[in-house]
Amino acid sequence: EIVLTQSPDFQSVTPKEKVTITCRASQSIGSNLHWYQQKADQSPKVLIRFASQSFSGVPSRFRGSGSGTDFTLTIDSLEPEDAATYYCHQSSSLPQTFGQGTKLEIK
Amino acid sequence: QVLLQESGPGLVKPSQTLSLTCTVSGGSISSAGSFWSWIRQHPGKGLEWIGYISDSGSTYHNPSLKSRASISMDRSKNQFSLNLSSVTAADTARYYCTRYERGIFDDWAQGIQVAVSS
Numbered sequence A: 001e002i003v004l005t006q007s008p009d010f011q012s013v014t015p016k017e018k019v020t021i022t023c024r025a026s027q028s029i030g031s032n033l034h035w036y037q038q039k040a041d042q043s044p045k046v047l048i049r050f051a052s053q054s055f056s057g058v059p060s061r062f063r064g065s066g067s068g069t070d071f072t073l074t075i076d077s078l079e080p081e082d083a084a085t086y087y088c089h090q091s092s093s094l095p096q097t098f099g100q101g102t103k104l105e106i107k
Numbered sequence B: 001q002v003l004l005q006e007s008g009p010g011l012v013k014p015s016q017t018l019s020l021t022c023t024v025s026g027g028s029i030s031s032a033g034s035f036w037s038w039i040r041q042h043p044g045k046g047l048e049w050i051g052y053i054s055d056s057g058s059t060y061h062n063p064s065l066k067s068r069a070s071i072s073m074d075r076s077k078n079q080f081s082l083n084l085s086s087v088t089a090a091d092t093a094r095y096y097c098t099r100y101e102r103g104i105f106d107d108w109a110q111g112i113q114v115a116v117s118s
Helices: none
Strands: A006-008 A008-015 A017-026 A033-038 A044-049 A060-066 A070-075 A084-090 A101-107 B002-009 B019-024 B036-043 B047-054 B059-061 B069-074 B079-084 B093-101 B104-108 B113-117
Touching: A006 A084, A008 A017, A017 A033, A017 A084, A033 A060, A044 A060, A044 B104, A070 A084, A084 B036, B002 B093, B002 B104, B019 B093, B019 B113, B036 B069, B047 B069, B047 B079, B047 B093, B059 B069, B079 B093
Parallel strands: A008 A101
Antiparallel strands: A006 A017, A017 A070, A033 A044, A033 A084, A060 A070, A084 A101, B002 B019, B019 B079, B036 B047, B036 B093, B047 B059, B069 B079, B093 B104, B093 B113
């Protein structure tokens, strides 16, 4: 099973700040890494697919990069509505797995 | 985009079988290339993939559940289901049904909270 490790687990940030969340895979997964946002009491929603492809309807301030084992989700100029927990997910091999999540708190 | 809605009991007794159904609208579960999946989230925790069933009926279940999970589909009702046997308190979680297509879980239901308790 591929283990995904996110960092940090928690971050308190101010609006307009730039945020970087990392996801490291226990073995190479190519670009088969996706990012989701889960707001309080909601289902997760796709932000980025295949490491760097924006998903339909997602604001352009969300960017993804990386390949192999190291990936990054960047939020340029954080908005108050970005308070959420962010998860990475790998579809390279079964069973599919998720990172433990990174919770963003807006100051 | 499809709409998904879970149904089932919110409380299950230990050692019994948890049974949930997901009704899909706005698209067919027989649509080529679609996989229909169950994911759960323990209270305050991350996401755990339970498994999925393909449009053709092939299934994969996460080995972490030690063969307790079974996913099936009813094409006539455009539904798919999860049975999880021999439940314990560790199976208390919010269960989501989702569509998996082209690498991502792109459509999610709102989730159903299930507690295991006597």
